[in-house]
Amino acid sequence: MDLLFQLFQDYTLRTVALGAAALGIVSGTLGAYAVLRRQSLLGDAISHAALPGIVLAFLLTGSKSTLVLVLGAGVAGLIATLIVMTVTGVSRVPEDSALGIVLSVFFGFGLVLLTYVQKLPDARQAGLETFLFGQAATLLERDVIVIASLGAVALLAVLLFWKEFKLLSFDREFGATLGFPMRVIDVLLTTMLVLAIVIGLQTVGVVLMSAMVVAPAAAARQWTHGLGRMVVLSALFGGVAGLSGALASSSAPGVATGPAVVLAATAIVIVSLLFAPARGVAWRALERRRRRREIREDAVLLDLYALAAQHGMREHAHPADVLVAMRPGVGVEGSLDALAEHGYARRSGDRGWVLTKDGRTHARDLLDQERDRS
């Protein structure tokens, strides 16, 4: 509560929170496409590859303004993407190897430049290394404006080319037969992904920014099958993760923003993987248990029905022991209670059980279904 109050009062905190939320929304949105297109780790390569772009942009211009550095990062990210695509397209090097080479080599080159720059007698270079793990505290209002406006460009592109991006993600060939320039659309979407990644680098850092592309989208995927809803949810998750991570890192000393944001996003992923309706692990386990119980109940019901048929009288009560003997070790008693609850069976006499009228109807239905199936 105190934090919330500060959020409205404290100028720095508000700036940081706004910036982090904005980048989360943008990376969540574009990340949805990356995850659907199985390009999750391209984000990793792009964000690592941005490092030499940032340092080179500084070396060339001598400026540390967010716009200049983001542009440098963007160009490097695009070149990295291009290299990955060329290497996998032209040679037999597998895609994962190409990604690994590009990310480690670009990043290594970035480190060379960074350590080189740090030894220059130029005091302005100080602070470039915050791009490694991100430092939301360094965000100024004008940085947030740059982040928000570049992010708005990416979001606008998604809105304008909604249909095209959807086609590209799900059925590229079909799009091509309809006459859409799929290659151009591909380049456009990838450029927007690069944009979404580079605007987050100052806050989250090059090492962990890829998680902001993957995690919100992977979480959102669990809750819906529709692209529209997935993109909106992913943006929402990204925004929440960015906001809460930035706040956590601002209020706890020694916590870098990038890791905090990533952990917030990871928490959302874990909850989604476990509890998302219909898909979540816990949900599916419950569903499996429910179905197993149903099958057991049906089996006991049919046993009762068969016994009644053998004795030629519907009201003939059978002891539970007989039923247990027919199906040992599957919890017959519990199933009988459940059947009684559904109104399919009732107790009769001391330990006897007998089917009700509803129970007999249900048993006949089950047998009919069985016959139809075979």
Place this chain on the structure above:
Amino acid sequence: MSITLEIQLVAIIVALACALPGVFLVLRRMALMSDAISHTVLLGIVLGFFVTHDVTSPLLILAAAGMGLLTVVLVEAIRSTRLVAEDASIGIVFPALFSVAVILIGRFAGDVHLDTDAVLLGEIAFAPFRRFEAGGLDLGPRAAWLMGAILLLNCLFLVVFYKELKLSTFDPALAAALGLSPTLLHYAFMGMVSVTAVGAFDTVGSVLVVALMIAPPAAAYLLTDRLPLVIVLSGAIAIAAAITGFWIAWWLDASIAGSMATMAGVLFALAFLLAPERGVVSRVRQRARQRVEFAQLMLTIHLLHHEGTAAAATETREDHLHHHLKWEPERARAIVDGAVESRLLRREQDGRLALTETGRRRAREGMFV
């Protein structure tokens, strides 16, 4: 030994130790697991440190290797729910574990010898200052011994399980059918990758671990088709990257690990461009040669077709090719020159082209095959 020599020695050992498992990572399409593992081992080291309070304890290496294996298990567990694809699974697991490690360091261990820059950059330059001493005897850099042991372990693993690794890499179904256990081998192999990543991570940082594990094997994979040769070439390329990278860093006074990673990339780029058969240059040249050969064949067939006919007087003139085969005059001249040089035809006095016996045979072969 001088300091530079010792650093290079350590670098060579690390490069070799990384390249060996790297070959199979690349071939098994698991290259990015090296990225994941080389990051998450940090968490193992941090947790191990909280237990022992000693950054030199060998327990840290065990904890880190265990964390590497845990990464593999977690990625596999998430993937097996089929809720996310494998690449997304990697992309979720390793940043999360790495983030925990970075936060733990920032909160509780910032003042000790564990800082995040060292993680990424590595400290190979300091390797000579950490000595291995036994009985008061200075036996050289500790890193050289540690990585040497890991290299030996890797060699041993490779020699003992070479056949199994090869089979399960290229034909997992057959390997399973023959009674090998691909799963067991997979985890044993990933354990080896983890141990290597931990050892290398301590000396050269996580970036270089990835670069050294993937780039040299991928380059070697472009140079040859034979597995033993891929392994040997990977080692050679890794060593070359380590040594050239070291000297460039020395000269620039910049990050040694970063420079070695850059050189690994440069060597890969060279292989990508210049590899004898699969390189871009040789494939472009091969395509150009095929285009010329095809054009020459067309020309011989064209000449053979009109040989001895009434139209021969016009059809076999060099300047007529422009009309008939839609060749620009310059191209036509180049192709005719080439064909004359290969003795497929000759230029007659009156500007006509006449087939030689070789040319006639080539044309017939071209038509009938």
